[in-house]
Amino acid sequence: MTDLSAQRPEDIRFLSGLILVSEQPERLVDLYRDVLGLPLAEERHGDTAPHWACELGDVHFAIHPVADYQGEPTATGAVKLAFMIFDMTGLVQWLETRGVPLCYPPTELGTQSRITAIRDPDGNWRADLSSGTEIDECLTVRRQRASTPATMCSPA
Numbered sequence: 001m002t003d004l005s006a007q008r009p010e011d012i013r014f015l016s017g018l019i020l021v022s023e024q025p026e027r028l029v030d031l032y033r034d035v036l037g038l039p040l041a042e043e044r045h046g047d048t049a050p051h052w053a054c055e056l057g058d059v060h061f062a063i064h065p066v067a068d069y070q071g072e073p074t075a076t077g078a079v080k081l082a083f084m085i086f087d088m089t090g091l092v093q094w095l096e097t098r099g100v101p102l103c104y105p106p107t108e109l110g111t112q113s114r115i116t117a118i119r120d121p122d123g124n125w126r127a128d129l130s131s132g133t134e135i136d137e138c139l140t141v142r143r144q145r146a147s148t149p150a151t152m153c154s155p156a
Contacts, residue, residue: 015058016059017059018060018062019063020124021064021066021072022063022122024122025064027121028122029052031100031121035100038056039054040054041054043062049065050065051065051068076122076123080124080125080127081125082127082128085128088106088114091128102118103125104116
């Protein structure tokens with residue numbers, strides 16, 4: 001494989017959007033907006049069917065019906081989402097009261113983070129990260145490096 005970086009006009013540095021496509025998008029909206037608190041609002045653009053969207057940090061997150069993507073593959077369960085949260089204990093308790101089962105109990109990830117996961121109504125795997133100072137510092141560094149080639153969270 002050859003190095004094409006010299007020929008490429010620009011490297012991709014950010015994820016700008018994530019779109020879930022569902023045969024029953026209302027079920028996903030019920031979980032992501034009503035249970036998890038994503039600020040999804042109904043939208044319609046041109047000839048698209050009604051769908052729901054919001055901005056999560058720098059990423060546009062949307063849930064569309066399959067009617068908006070006719071003829072394109074929409075495999076269930078192929079999407080793995082990771083959301084940052086700040087109160088793992090509180091979210092786990094809330095999910096329990098709403099009858100949303102965890103795929104596994106909250107687990108330590110490194111020295112300052114915890115992770116757990118649920119499946120959404122379409123079967124997509126969704127992971128929750130609980131933020132600690134390590135993740136906050138990582139995001140700060142990544143934003144500061146936005147004008148340089150894409151980097152992972154590591155010391156400069």
